[in-house]
Amino acid sequence: xxxxxxxxxxxxxxxEDERLKKISPLRVxxxxxxxxxxxxxxxxxxxxxxVAGDTGMFSAYGMLNFLDVSxxxxxxxxxAAMLMIGGEFDLSIGSMIGFAGICIxxxxxxxxxxLWMSIVFAFAxxxxxGYFNGIMVVKTGLPSFIVTLAMLFILxxxxxxxxxxxTGRTQVPGLRVLIEDDPLAWLFATDTFKWLFxxxxxxxxIELRTDGTPLATGIPPSVIWFIALTLxxxxxxxxxxxxxxxxxxxxxxxxxxxxxxxxxxxxxxLFIGTAVASTIFACIQVLxxxxxDTMRGxxxxxxxxxxxxxxxxxxxxxxxxxxGAAFGAIIFxxxxxxxxxxDVDTDWFKVFLGAMMLIAVVFNNYIxxxxxxxx
Amino acid sequence: xSDYLVQFNNxxxxxxxxxxxKDVTMRLKKGEIMCLxxxxxxxKSTLIKTLAGVHKPxxxxxxxxxxxxxxxxxxxxxxxxxxxxxxxxALVPLMSVTRNFFMGREPQKGIPFLKTFDVEKANKIAADRxxxxxxxxxxxxxxxGTMSGGERxxxxxxxxxxxxxxxxxxxxxTSALGVHQASMVLKYIVKAASEGLAVILITHNVHHxxxxxxxxxxxxxxxxxxxxxxxxxxxxKLLSMMAGGEELDKLEVELQEMDRIHNKN
Numbered sequence: 001x002x003x004x005x006x007x008x009x010x011x012x013x014x015x016e017d018e019r020l021k022k023i024s025p026l027r028v029x030x031x032x033x034x035x036x037x038x039x040x041x042x043x044x045x046x047x048x049x050x051v052a053g054d055t056g057m058f059s060a061y062g063m064l065n066f067l068d069v070s071x072x073x074x075x076x077x078x079x080a081a082m083l084m085i086g087g088e089f090d091l092s093i094g095s096m097i098g099f100a101g102i103c104i105x106x107x108x109x110x111x112x113x114x115l116w117m118s119i120v121f122a123f124a125x126x127x128x129x130g131y132f133n134g135i136m137v138v139k140t141g142l143p144s145f146i147v148t149l150a151m152l153f154i155l156x157x158x159x160x161x162x163x164x165x166x167t168g169r170t171q172v173p174g175l176r177v178l179i180e181d182d183p184l185a186w187l188f189a190t191d192t193f194k195w196l197f198x199x200x201x202x203x204x205x206i207e208l209r210t211d212g213t214p215l216a217t218g219i220p221p222s223v224i225w226f227i228a229l230t231l232x233x234x235x236x237x238x239x240x241x242x243x244x245x246x247x248x249x250x251x252x253x254x255x256x257x258x259x260x261x262x263x264x265x266x267x268x269x270l271f272i273g274t275a276v277a278s279t280i281f282a283c284i285q286v287l288x289x290x291x292x293d294t295m296r297g298x299x300x301x302x303x304x305x306x307x308x309x310x311x312x313x314x315x316x317x318x319x320x321x322x323x324g325a326a327f328g329a330i331i332f333x334x335x336x337x338x339x340x341x342x343d344v345d346t347d348w349f350k351v352f353l354g355a356m357m358l359i360a361v362v363f364n365n366y367i368x369x370x371x372x373x374x375x
Numbered sequence: 376x377s378d379y380l381v382q383f384n385n386x387x388x389x390x391x392x393x394x395x396x397k398d399v400t401m402r403l404k405k406g407e408i409m410c411l412x413x414x415x416x417x418x419k420s421t422l423i424k425t426l427a428g429v430h431k432p433x434x435x436x437x438x439x440x441x442x443x444x445x446x447x448x449x450x451x452x453x454x455x456x457x458x459x460x461x462x463x464x465a466l467v468p469l470m471s472v473t474r475n476f477f478m479g480r481e482p483q484k485g486i487p488f489l490k491t492f493d494v495e496k497a498n499k500i501a502a503d504r505x506x507x508x509x510x511x512x513x514x515x516x517x518x519x520g521t522m523s524g525g526e527r528x529x530x531x532x533x534x535x536x537x538x539x540x541x542x543x544x545x546x547x548x549t550s551a552l553g554v555h556q557a558s559m560v561l562k563y564i565v566k567a568a569s570e571g572l573a574v575i576l577i578t579h580n581v582h583h584x585x586x587x588x589x590x591x592x593x594x595x596x597x598x599x600x601x602x603x604x605x606x607x608x609x610x611x612k613l614l615s616m617m618a619g620g621e622e623l624d625k626l627e628v629e630l631q632e633m634d635r636i637h638n639k640n
Binding site: 239240241243245247248251254255256258259260261314318319368 | 449450453461464466469470474478479480490491494534
């Protein structure tokens with residue numbers, strides 16, 4: 001008897017061991033949504049390392065160049081990814097970028113507001129637009145695709161109409177002089193780690209201009225925002241209650257409501273998130289260029305969604321990651337810039353973007369089946 | 376103080392002209408399993424939603440521990456301890472066992488405004504609770520989609536109990552399950568009742584209900600046909616009552632008639 005019970009207990013502990021071993025590290029990795037985008041990024045870097053390794057793409061200046069493009073896209077892609085995990089789309093991201101741009105430029109240039117006040121005004125408008133998108137989707141139950149498509153046209157039209165009405169043109173230049181000494185604008189317009197680049201330049205480790213200053217002057221603000229937002233979004237998704245609510249709202253709206261998740265509030269806040277991210281994007285772009293243009297941000301919403309999808313977000317919601325979206329943005333940014341360093345005609349970029357997305361969707365679909373199938 | 380933990384007295388619910396429920400009364404003691412039986416369209420769903428606080432009854436009263444209660448939302452029902460497990464279970468297949476277990480009620484730690492979801496604590500509780508009902512969760516961060524139907528049902532029930540349900544309302548917990556899985560769920564329901572919970576088991580499967588139930592309420596076309604103690608009623612009688620006995624009797628007569636004609640020719 002005692003022998004028997006002993007053999008059973010040893011067997012059961014053996015069983016447990018076996019069961020734990022069954023989940024291989026590869027399997028754990030495969031279950032992570034960002035795997036595809038991470039692998040894709042590595043492939044892209046290897047590719048350009050081989051094809052364009054000696055062209056200056058991977059000099060400090062070249063790298064900052066494609067990182068800047070990636071980071072700009074990443075800022076909106078992360079917000080789009082969080083909204084997608086929450087089960088909704090925002091097609092008005094691109095139009096919101098243009099709208100936020102003129103919300104900064106017109107008050108600052110034509111109404112004589114201080115720049116910081118215009119920036120605050122733009123963010124306030126973003127919260128309003130996001131709130132409106134969210135409340136429309138939540139209250140009417142209409143697909144967010146339709147509601148935000150309408151917003152895409154409304155915002156772009158408003159941007160164009162208001163700008164033409166007030167200024168008589170479609171561009172508002174003259175912002176650059178206002179940046180200096182502004183208490184807020186530096187957040188979106190300062191290159192950081194200049195000392196590092198100067199030091200590297202003095203050691204002649206990076207390329208210099210003819211006057212002896214380094215060609216790459218510092219890390220652009222977009223990159224700092226991009227990194228900060230990636231960390232912040234990941235922290236929210238993985239480590240907070242609100243993050244769990246985002247997954248729940250996107251995974252099963254009815255179920256989440258039944259167990260007490262405030263699905264409506266979660267979704268509205270995520271729509272505000274995409275609008276605010278668009279405004280961060282607009283601030284950086286407008287202050288960098290010194291002017292606002294009514295056509296800024298056109299089609300950016302689709303690039304942001306593409307980056308989120310490549311980053312492992314499911315179109316149906318409930319699954320995805322911010323880090324994945326960040327890598328998705330890095331893939332697109334790197335390819336869109338890297339293609340200039342190769343002999344390939346830049347027209348081919350869109351072909352690549354589309355193909356990449358298609359592969360990602362097929363891959364994601366496969367992963368979802370893997371994750372949910374019974375063992 | 377009455378013996379009853381919860382009483383639903385003369386509940387009626389109308390949707391426009393449609394009478395969805397009329398004068399339904401159910402009273403439960405602690406540790407009692409009451410099976411609510413009824414065919415499709417009998418008003419079971421409406422009754423569940425009324426118990427769970429989704430619908431407000433148009434007539435009648437709900438008395439919980441001798442206090443008259445009015446629910447304004449499902450949350451009110453949850454707060455006093457009526458835990459409802461819907462047929463769809465409110466589980467998200469893509470999310471982990473832990474994230475599902477604590478969905479909407481995540482334990483937190485840390486300083487105000489920077490509170491984080493205490494994943495370790497949640498993992499431990501979820502694995503513990505599932506272990507108690509004999510489901511070995513290898514890894515509480517595995518997706519719920521990888522679990523069997525019975526395991527998912529048990530997870531949903533276990534979650535409701537953990538979050539303080541005193542009355543469990545279970546909507547067709549065995550309908551989509553095979554024999555083995557169904558018996559696993561039924562066993563768990565009996566165990567929960569033996570620990571002092573009152574259970575309302577909604578089903579149209581008498582064969583699942585009869586072995587575990589203490590009393591049976593039969594619902595037909597929005598009306599209660601009465602509540603019966605187990606000793607007072609047989610399985611066959613229940614079956615014929617819930618299907619609208621006359622209908623089956625009529626069918627039998629017709630079949631016999633057809634048989635007779637057939638034999639004649």
